[in-house]
Amino acid sequence: MPHRTRRAALGAVAVPFVASRAAVLAVGAIVAVLMRDSPPANESAVWKLSAHPLANLLARWDTFWYLDIAQHGYRWNGHPLEQQNVVFFPLYPLLLRAGGSIAAGATIWIGLVISLAAFLGALVYVWRWAVDVLHDESAATFAVAALCAFPFAVFFSAVYTESLFLLTAVATFFHLYRHEPRRAAAWALAAGFVRPNGCLLAIPAAWFVLAESRRRELASILAVLAPLVGPLAFSWYLGVTVGDPWAWVADQAAWQTVAPWGMRAVPPPGPAIGTTPIADIVVHTANAAAIVFALSGLVPVARVAGASAALFVAVNIAPPIARHGLLSMGRFTSVLFPLFLWLAWRLRGRRRAQTATLVAFGVGQAVAAALFFAWRPLV
Numbered sequence: 001m002p003h004r005t006r007r008a009a010l011g012a013v014a015v016p017f018v019a020s021r022a023a024v025l026a027v028g029a030i031v032a033v034l035m036r037d038s039p040p041a042n043e044s045a046v047w048k049l050s051a052h053p054l055a056n057l058l059a060r061w062d063t064f065w066y067l068d069i070a071q072h073g074y075r076w077n078g079h080p081l082e083q084q085n086v087v088f089f090p091l092y093p094l095l096l097r098a099g100g101s102i103a104a105g106a107t108i109w110i111g112l113v114i115s116l117a118a119f120l121g122a123l124v125y126v127w128r129w130a131v132d133v134l135h136d137e138s139a140a141t142f143a144v145a146a147l148c149a150f151p152f153a154v155f156f157s158a159v160y161t162e163s164l165f166l167l168t169a170v171a172t173f174f175h176l177y178r179h180e181p182r183r184a185a186a187w188a189l190a191a192g193f194v195r196p197n198g199c200l201l202a203i204p205a206a207w208f209v210l211a212e213s214r215r216r217e218l219a220s221i222l223a224v225l226a227p228l229v230g231p232l233a234f235s236w237y238l239g240v241t242v243g244d245p246w247a248w249v250a251d252q253a254a255w256q257t258v259a260p261w262g263m264r265a266v267p268p269p270g271p272a273i274g275t276t277p278i279a280d281i282v283v284h285t286a287n288a289a290a291i292v293f294a295l296s297g298l299v300p301v302a303r304v305a306g307a308s309a310a311l312f313v314a315v316n317i318a319p320p321i322a323r324h325g326l327l328s329m330g331r332f333t334s335v336l337f338p339l340f341l342w343l344a345w346r347l348r349g350r351r352r353a354q355t356a357t358l359v360a361f362g363v364g365q366a367v368a369a370a371l372f373f374a375w376r377p378l379v
Contacts, residue, residue: 005128012141013123020148020365021116024157025057027366028373032057035374049108058108060372062088063159069093070100070107076242080250086242087251089234091193092161111159118163119156122337123147125170130341132177133305134348142354143344147337151286151364152330154372165194166335172201172223173309173337176208181219185226192230196248200315201227208308257325279376286364287326287379290333291317297339304345309338328379330368 032053047064050056065085070093076086092114099110123144130140147153155162168191175184188205191198206224209216239245294317302310313336320332333339347353372378 006124008137009124009127012127012137013120013144016141016145016148017120017123020153020362021119021157023362024154024365024369027369028057028157029054031370031373057373058112058159060158060375061378063108063111066093066096066111066159066161067107070096074238074242076238076244076247076251078244080253082251083254084247084251086238086247087196087255089161089193089195089198089230089248090237091190091230092164095164096159108159112157115156115159115163118167122163122167122170125167125174126337126340129170129174129177129337130344132174133341134345136348139344139348140341142347143340145358146343146361147334147340149358149361149365150334150340151361151368152290152334152378154365154368154378155331155334157369158372161195162331162335165191165198166337168194168198169201169312169335170337172205172227173312176205176213176220176223176308179213179215181209181215181217181223185219185223188223188226189229192227193234194230196231197316197319199227199231200319201312203315204308204311207311208306212306212308252323255324255327257323257327279371282367283330283371283376283378284326286368287329290330291321291326294329294333294336294339297342300346301338301342304342305338309341312336313338331378 035053047059048056049059065088069085069088069090074086076084092111095114096107096111099114100107102110126147127140127144130143131137134140134143148156156166168187171187172184172191175181175187184205188201191201202224205227209220209224213220234248235245238247244250294313298310298313301313316332316336317329320327320329343357347357368378
């Protein structure tokens with residue numbers, strides 16, 4: 001990256017990054033103190049790292065799995081309807097483990113540093129890619145602000161893989177667009193180790209190389225194939241360590257499906273999740289709205305940023321919709337960066353509309369943060 005461009009990008013993303021991440025953590029701290037870390041009765045809320053609510057702030061939901069892998073490795077008992085850690089891919093837990101070895105006892109806080117650093121890096125890439133596509137720095141800055149304010153962007157402040165996946169995906173796109181296939185291949189390789197759908201990055205990358213850039217040198221082909229390495233290598237590793245290379249596929253059945261569609265409904269294990277019907281309605285409505293946002297953006301994203309960008313959106317929403325219905329669709333949508341570029345293009349020059357969008361998103365994110373840190377299922 002040229003130093004001047006990198007400095008301009010950091011200057012553009014600094015305010016939305018700091019403001020949004022500080023707000024999410026502040027809401028979480030307030031909620032944790034008010035409820036004194038006494039969550040409703042459910043299996044996921046049993047675990048904690050500290051008796052102090054602020055020290056236990058980040059110990060929420062799927063964070064357990066990443067810490068478990070980092071500290072104890074992968075385990076599989078062969079029962080696909082029991083939630084187990086084999087469904088979580090290894091790159092994020094490896095980073096947690098490396099950080100924990102440096103700062104013993106602070107692994108979860110190392111996770112927060114990893115998530116925030118990855119999110120900041122991702123925002124820099126989003127801004128630069130948006131400038132390349134839109135040729136408008138103001139619109140690029142709004143795209144970053146909208147991404148930071150998006151209601152489900154709360155997960156970028158958690159010990160989750162959203163930040164790392166966003167970074168690897170947008171960096172892959174950025175370097176492909178810049179015709180830097182070796183760098184794109186390196187980021188694409190990392191994406192395949194972050195989460196199961198990382199391998200699907202191969203589809204928009206292939207379209208870009210074959211139909212948009214038409215540069216078919218060896219390095220470009222490697223960038224297309226690189227995301228496939230992660231699942232294959234992980235499967236080999238599971239075969240060696242737990243005896244089943246496809247355990248990460250089989251155990252997907254243990255995660256529930258949210259009506260009204262999906263292959264089948266699988267109730268969560270253990271006691272019923274303590275929540276209110278109103279909270280359920282709010283979360284399911286928000287997930288449905290995220291799906292509408294993603295689907296409505298497919299065609300305009302293709303027009304603004306190319307078919308490869310639209311394919312990235314499509315391949316990242318179709319499998320979870322088909323398999324899990326509404327489950328976590330807001331979280332999955334939060335990493336679909338081409339949608340925010342389209343939104344910036346759509347609202348370019350319309351200050352009032354931009355402000356209204358950011359305010360609405362921000363309010364939604366505050367609600368999402370309150371639910372997440374209050375142990376209400378944000379799924």
